[in-house]
Amino acid sequence: MQPPTAKFLASLLRNYILRTGKDWNTAAKIYDQKVAWREDFKPELLVGNSTQHKRILDLYLHWRHSAGLEAERDMLAGQEDGDRGEPLCEPLPHAVLMHNLRSAYNAGSIFRTADCFGFSEINLSGYTPSLDHPALKGTARGCETWLKSRRWESPLDCINFYKEQNYQIIALETGGSDISAFNWPEKFLLLVGNEELGIATELLDLCDCKISIRMRGRKASLNVSCAFAVAAACV
Numbered sequence: 001m002q003p004p005t006a007k008f009l010a011s012l013l014r015n016y017i018l019r020t021g022k023d024w025n026t027a028a029k030i031y032d033q034k035v036a037w038r039e040d041f042k043p044e045l046l047v048g049n050s051t052q053h054k055r056i057l058d059l060y061l062h063w064r065h066s067a068g069l070e071a072e073r074d075m076l077a078g079q080e081d082g083d084r085g086e087p088l089c090e091p092l093p094h095a096v097l098m099h100n101l102r103s104a105y106n107a108g109s110i111f112r113t114a115d116c117f118g119f120s121e122i123n124l125s126g127y128t129p130s131l132d133h134p135a136l137k138g139t140a141r142g143c144e145t146w147l148k149s150r151r152w153e154s155p156l157d158c159i160n161f162y163k164e165q166n167y168q169i170i171a172l173e174t175g176g177s178d179i180s181a182f183n184w185p186e187k188f189l190l191l192v193g194n195e196e197l198g199i200a201t202e203l204l205d206l207c208d209c210k211i212s213i214r215m216r217g218r219k220a221s222l223n224v225s226c227a228f229a230v231a232a233a234c235v
Contacts, residue, residue: 006066013060018138026134028052031059075211091120091148093187093234095162099155099203100126100194101224108139109225110192115143117232121151123158123189155191159206162189169207172231173199174221176210184235195224 012034015029021198029082096114103143107129114122122144129136130151131144152158159169168185172192191207204210213222213230222230 006063006071008038010060010063010069011066013056017056017060019134023134024056027139028056031056037233040168040200054100063185087115087118089118092118093167095121095123095167095189096228097125097152097155097158097189098128098195099124099191101128101192101197102195104129104135105135105139105193105226106135106223106225107133108141108144110228111136111140111147111149113225113229115147117235119232120148122150122221124149125152125155144193155203156206157188159191159203163206166218170207171207171209172212172227173201173204174212176212179211179213179231179234182209182211182234183210188229190228192224192228 013027013031017024018028024088028234060069094117096110096119098107098110098140101110107124131137131149137144150158162169166187168188170188170190172190191199191203193203211231213227221227
């Protein structure tokens with residue numbers, strides 16, 4: 001059997017670390033199980049009394065360097081390059097409700113996009129994955145730690161709460177008004193639903209309006225996290 005290349009081992013570590021939401025102990029356990037049969041894949045200088053965080057990150061850097069590659073910035077410890085200590089503006093009165101999202105990757109991506117466009121609040125309901133889900137944390141890239149978020153037992157309670165705060169309730173769904181001509185209110189809750197089933201009728205009935213992104217190709221809709229990004233950029 002040919003030994004794996006340094007680039008392959010670096011990629012392996014990257015996948016483990018991001019898949020576990022930078023849970024270093026879990027990443028270390030998975031890596032050690034994979035390479036237990038080859039001691040030469042565990043450089044001695046990197047095995048000692050260091051923490052699992054440092055050990056696994058050093059292993060990743062070792063294999064990237066061995067392959068003649070620089071480290072990818074999303075794997076470096078601390079803040080990513082480009083992250084700011086403080087936002088450029090105060091959080092906007094824009095909120096999103098993710099109801100019954102199946103994919104933790106989609107949920108995490110929406111967290112990150114919401115932060116980028118100044119949304120102040122994230123709401124989760126139904127079987128949308130929780131904040132401690134590794135895949136959500138991996139794609140949210142820390143945004144879940146500082147964005148205000150709530151989990152609701154019922155999406156109806158969430159919608160009613162925002163109605164009482166004079167927020168407009170907007171559904172992002174197919175078959176609605178063209179988003180490019182939509183006049184966004186100052187305060188709104190944007191509702192996104194399940195990747196396959198969309199937003200339930202009983203929730204749509206509570207919305208003030210329904211907006212859609214015009215599709216020009218054969219596909220009739222976008223992935224929910226992509227659709228949210230388009231909507232957030234249009235505000």
